Amino acid sequence: xxxxxxxxxxxxxxVFPAMADEVAPSEVKFEEGVVSASLTGTAGDPVSGRDVxxxxxxxxCLACHANxxxxxxxxxxxVAPVLDGVADRWTEEQLRGIVSNAKMMFEGTMMPAFYxxxxxxxxxEDFAGTSILTAQQVEDVVAYLKTLKE
Amino acid sequence: MRISIGIATVITFAAGVGLAQDSKSxxxxxxxxxxxxxxxxxxESVKTxxxxxRFRSEETQDLETDDFDNPGMVFVDQAIDLWETAQxxxxxxCSSCHENxxxxxxxxxxxxxxxxxxxxxxxxLVNECRTDRMGADAWKWSGGQMTAMTALIGLQSRGMxxxxxxxxxxxAFWEQGKELYYTPVGQLQMSCSNCHEDNYGVMIRxxxxxxxxxxxxxxxxxxxxxxxxxxxxxxxxxxxxxxxxYNEGGPEFKALELYLASRGQGLxxxxxxxxx
Numbered sequence: 443x444x445x446x447x448x449x450x451x452x453x454x455x456x457v458f459p460a461m462a463d464e465v466a467p468s469e470v471k472f473e474e475g476v477v478s479a480s481l482t483g484t485a486g487d488p489v490s491g492r493d494v495x496x497x498x499x500x501x502x503c504l505a506c507h508a509n510x511x512x513x514x515x516x517x518x519x520x521v522a523p524v525l526d527g528v529a530d531r532w533t534e535e536q537l538r539g540i541v542s543n544a545k546m547m548f549e550g551t552m553m554p555a556f557y558x559x560x561x562x563x564x565x566x567e568d569f570a571g572t573s574i575l576t577a578q579q580v581e582d583v584v585a586y587l588k589t590l591k592e
Numbered sequence: 593m594r595i596s597i598g599i600a601t602v603i604t605f606a607a608g609v610g611l612a613q614d615s616k617s618x619x620x621x622x623x624x625x626x627x628x629x630x631x632x633x634x635x636e637s638v639k640t641x642x643x644x645x646r647f648r649s650e651e652t653q654d655l656e657t658d659d660f661d662n663p664g665m666v667f668v669d670q671a672i673d674l675w676e677t678a679q680x681x682x683x684x685x686c687s688s689c690h691e692n693x694x695x696x697x698x699x700x701x702x703x704x705x706x707x708x709x710x711x712x713x714x715x716x717l718v719n720e721c722r723t724d725r726m727g728a729d730a731w732k733w734s735g736g737q738m739t740a741m742t743a744l745i746g747l748q749s750r751g752m753x754x755x756x757x758x759x760x761x762x763x764a765f766w767e768q769g770k771e772l773y774y775t776p777v778g779q780l781q782m783s784c785s786n787c788h789e790d791n792y793g794v795m796i797r798x799x800x801x802x803x804x805x806x807x808x809x810x811x812x813x814x815x816x817x818x819x820x821x822x823x824x825x826x827x828x829x830x831x832x833x834x835x836x837x838y839n840e841g842g843p844e845f846k847a848l849e850l851y852l853a854s855r856g857q858g859l860x861x862x863x864x865x866x867x868x
Contacts, residue, residue: 498797505797517798521791552786554779562779564836569779 464577467559475547477538481557481577486585494579495586501556501575503583511590522553527592537584541575556580612793612800613646618862620657623751625860632857634758638789638803643859644811644867647793647802652814655866664743664812664864667736667819671744674737680728689725693744700749700861704850706761711846714742715821733840739810739819746810746863753860754807756853769851772844778835784848787829804829805856806849808865815868822849 463483470477494500496515503509508518509525532540540547543555556575565571575583618625627643635641645653655661675693678685690696704713718741719730731738758766776783787796788804795801809822823845827837838844 502797517795519796520794521796552782552790554781562781563775563777564830565779566831566834566836569834572779574779 467557467573470542470557472539472543472546475539476533476535477542478535480581481538481542482581484578484581486578486581486583488582488585488589491579491582491584491586494575494583500579501583506553509590525587525590527590529588529591532587534584534588537587538580541580541583541587556583613642613802616646616653618643618645618653618657620750620862621659625751625862626753626858627860629858632854635855638855641805641856641859642792642803643807643856643862643865644802644805645808645862645865647800648867652866652868656862662812662864662866663814663817664810664819664866667740667812668744668747668864670736671740674741675744680722680726682725682727684726686721689721694748696745697748698752700746700863701752701755703756704765704846704853705757706765709761711762711765711843711850713841713846713849714745715841718742718745734821734824736818739821742821743810743819743864746861749861750863751860753858754853754856756850756857758850758854762850765847765850766854768844769847769849769854772848773851777830778833780833780835782833784829803855804852805859806852807856807859808862808867810863811865811867813867819864822852 465479465481470481471479492512495503495509496512498505503525504512504515504518506519506521507523507525508520511526512518528537536547540553542557544551544553545555554574557573557577557580559571559573562570613628618627625643625645627646629641631638631641645656655663659665672693675686678688686693700714703717704711706712715731715733715738718738722728723730731741756762773784776786784804787801792801792803806822806825809825810819811825812818813820821840823840826845826848827840830837838848
């Protein structure tokens with residue numbers, strides 16, 4: 443009996459700290475566009491970040507950015523800078539800032555803010571009050587971007 | 593000298609803009625269309641305007657050059673039948689009062705326009721005849737009968753330059769449309785201008801961005817194999833950026849239609865155009 447309870451408690455401990463540490467979209471601290479602290483406290487997973495990057499319903503980053511690492515995807519956008527070697531140009535903290543809210547780094551940019559949940563004009567009902575990506579998805583994408591070295 | 597010119601050229605290529613529309617000319621049934629002309633004075637950051645035709649693939653382009661190949665013509669034929677069909681409590685058809693549909697030549701390029709203080713579109717003029725003169729139901733804005741009829745009436749002006757009034761009584765509507773054009777909306781926080789002014793000519797994932805001109809509307813789209821109203825297209829673009837669209841036929845989209853028409857002043861009316 444005691445043992446089972448112990449296991450449940452430990453499992454709870456493992457799952458919950460990440461949620462508790464999660465920084466809400468409105469709480470993210472930007473310093474000149476840079477976000478120093480992890481949004482989740484859990485290291486980003488570059489493999490899942492790669493999926494988020496390409497997925498049309500999630501990051502859909504390929505809509506605007508070409509990226510040679512995803513050459514298996516047939517259509518890459520030409521709207522924004524090519525992201526090859528982006529990790530050589532920006533630090534993890536800068537990348538976290540750019541992905542969370544690029545408008546803090548690049549004034550007036552058309553790149554969507556992926557981790558805000560308010561301030562939208564006429565959002566479709568399903569998306570009102572929600573961020574495009576979750577905190578962990580942002581961390582995953584940042585971890586993936588860090589692998590893009592030349 | 594040579595070298596610096598070379599570098600300048602390379603930079604222009606890298607930026608992409610201004611190159612990606614092709615240089616072909618559109619001749620429909622022997623008549624040459626204006627698909628490129630100087631932008632009207634009110635457009636500040638665009639020098640040249642282009643029809644959406646110039647951004648489409650060769651296969652799509654070819655469908656518009658010959659009326660036998662143009663899939664939109666099936667709908668025009670349907671409208672020719674509708675033109676003769678009596679409907680409503682008065683037992684009248686369009687042809688009871690309007691002898692020839694050809695008499696509407698010259699109307700499409702001037703719409704929308706202000707009439708009695710209201711901004712009116714082609715759809716509203718047609719529905720006014722249906723409800724007030726025929727005693728019939730209004731057609732749905734983007735429904736099959738309406739888009740067929742607006743294509744038939746628009747076709748009578750094919751090749752004529754878009755020429756909407758934006759001053760006088762139209763000015764306030766035009767300003768409203770302009771405001772909407774530049775306002776970022778939706779979860780993606782983008783404006784029409786982000787795609788159709790700042791980035792026309794480049795690819796956004798699988799789509800080749802045009803200037804979002806409406807001289808070809810209603811337009812046949814290969815994607816949904818039917819005629820599409822301009823308001824239907826605005827709605828689609830808004831949904832893509834996860835924005836709640838305005839109502840088709842509502843004041844916002846009518847104002848936007850006027851503003852977009854004015855960004856295409858001088859381009860030929862192309863309806864029924866073919867797009868993907």
